[in-house]
Amino acid sequence: MIAKRAEQIKPFIVMDVLERARAMEHEGINVIHLEVGEPDFDTPQCVKDAACKALEEGHTHYTHSLGNLELREAICKHNFKTYNVSVHPDQIVITSGTSPAMLLIFSVLLEKGDRVIISDPHYACYPNFIRFVQGVPVTVPVYEEDGFQYRPEAIKKRITKKTKAILINSPSNPTGNLLSESRMRAIAEFPPYIISDEIYHGLVYEGKEHSILEFTDNAFVLNGFSKLYAMTGLRLGYLIAPKPFIRPIQKMQQSFFISANSVIQIAAIAALEKAGEDVARMKNIYNERRQYMVKRLKEIGFGITVEPTGAFYVFANAKHISEDSYKLAFDILEESRVGVTPGIDFGNNGEGYLRFSYANSMENIIEGLNRIENYCESHFAGVR
Numbered sequence: 010m011i012a013k014r015a016e017q018i019k020p021f022i023v024m025d026v027l028e029r030a031r032a033m034e035h036e037g038i039n040v041i042h043l044e045v046g047e048p049d050f051d052t053p054q055c056v057k058d059a060a061c062k063a064l065e066e067g068h069t070h071y072t073h074s075l076g077n078l079e080l081r082e083a084i085c086k087h088n089f090k091t092y093n094v095s096v097h098p099d100q101i102v103i104t105s106g107t108s109p110a111m112l113l114i115f116s117v118l119l120e121k122g123d124r125v126i127i128s129d130p131h132y133a134c135y136p137n138f139i140r141f142v143q144g145v146p147v148t149v150p151v152y153e154e155d156g157f158q159y160r161p162e163a164i165k166k167r168i169t170k171k172t173k174a175i176l177i178n179s180p181s182n183p184t185g186n187l188l189s190e191s192r193m194r195a196i197a198e199f200p201p202y203i204i205s206d207e208i209y210h211g212l213v214y215e216g217k218e219h220s221i222l223e224f225t226d227n228a229f230v231l232n233g234f235s236k237l238y239a240m241t242g243l244r245l246g247y248l249i250a251p252k253p254f255i256r257p258i259q260k261m262q263q264s265f266f267i268s269a270n271s272v273i274q275i276a277a278i279a280a281l282e283k284a285g286e287d288v289a290r291m292k293n294i295y296n297e298r299r300q301y302m303v304k305r306l307k308e309i310g311f312g313i314t315v316e317p318t319g320a321f322y323v324f325a326n327a328k329h330i331s332e333d334s335y336k337l338a339f340d341i342l343e344e345s346r347v348g349v350t351p352g353i354d355f356g357n358n359g360e361g362y363l364r365f366s367y368a369n370s371m372e373n374i375i376e377g378l379n380r381i382e383n384y385c386e387s388h389f390a391g392v393r
């Protein structure tokens with residue numbers, strides 16, 4: 010009775026880890042969460058104030074289906090200031106998170122059997138979205154020794170007439186690595202479209218992130234407020250698309266979602282215009298945690314060939330202790346009471362790795378990694 014399109018959705022394993030961790034907590038067990046991919050910080054006060062004010066002032070109605078014009082203009086300003094790229098407000102659609110924006114982009118681009126190139130490892134949900142609209146995800150492996158960056162020549166080999174887009178995500182979930190400017194420039198040349206998931210932009214600790222729009226107009230940008238502004242639960246994101254795609258996307262938005270949340274759209278203007286200091290504060294703290302986590306994981310024996318410089322993840326090689334990352338993650342959870350995400354959640358090429366998130370306090374990171382060190386010493390002493 011269940012439609013194939015729903016049945017084929019693969020579970021998001023990190024949620025399975027999280028749910029088991031929550032059940033343990035319910036039994037009174039203390040669990041350290043290094044699995045979750047959401048900021049531990051509170052939403053900046055200026056954003057909360059703007060949301061409360063918008064609510065008080067009665068901004069509780071549907072907005073324009075493309076989104077609040079003032080917010081779209083603020084996004085254009087942000088793009089110009091950050092990347093020196095000019096975007097028109099009519100190229101932007103505000104959505105209830107980056108996730109619905111992804112659904113809209115794949116829906117407007119893909120016919121049955123059309124292919125989208127994604128890296129392996131990749132954000133776990135991408136193939137679900139692509140298959141849901143009858144597209145075919147085509148994976149291109151990326152390697153630890155390259156800092157998990159795409160090799161443009163490997164992408165080129167997988168392009169066929171059916172390829173509609175190449176998906177990039179820099180800084181990346183799960184690896185925390187950036188795609189270099191030169192590789193991004195090379196990828197931008199490939200036909201027909203690049204979809205660039207820029208949700209971790211702003212969370213870069215070394216080097217500089219680039220928007221795909223610096224290199225080509227044949228591109229779709231995905232972005233949102235969840236990560237940089239610690240607004241995950243407030244659900245707000247957006248897409249930027251070439252103009253001819255906007256009207257079809259708008260019709261889907263009108264029918265499927267009507268508009269994004271009115272109050273949070275106003276709060277998002279405050280995020281873009283007033284939350285700079287909060288972002289800088291959070292970023293400094295993430296960076297301290299990143300440096301500590303990388304150092305400690307290496308000491309414990311995990312392999313990190315190229316240090317991650319963005320987002321809030323470390324993707325560490327654990328092949329010396331297990332080739333079965335799913336089992337390893339659950340063993341660590343049961344025995345050490347630390348949640349980590351198995352690399353297999355992010356594709357076959359992620360097998361043998363674990364993703365550690367540093368979106369948790371330094372105190373918890375220290376305790377969590379001490380527990381993992383004890384786990385490794387008691388099971389795999391001498392194995393490096």
Ligand SMILES: Cc1ncc(COP(=O)(O)O)c(C=O)c1O
Binds near residue numbers: 107246
């Ligand atoms: C790479 C990537 N894209 C998109 C999303 C979804 O973000 P949102 O909360 O805006 O729907 C996530 C969330 O973890 C992510 O890691």
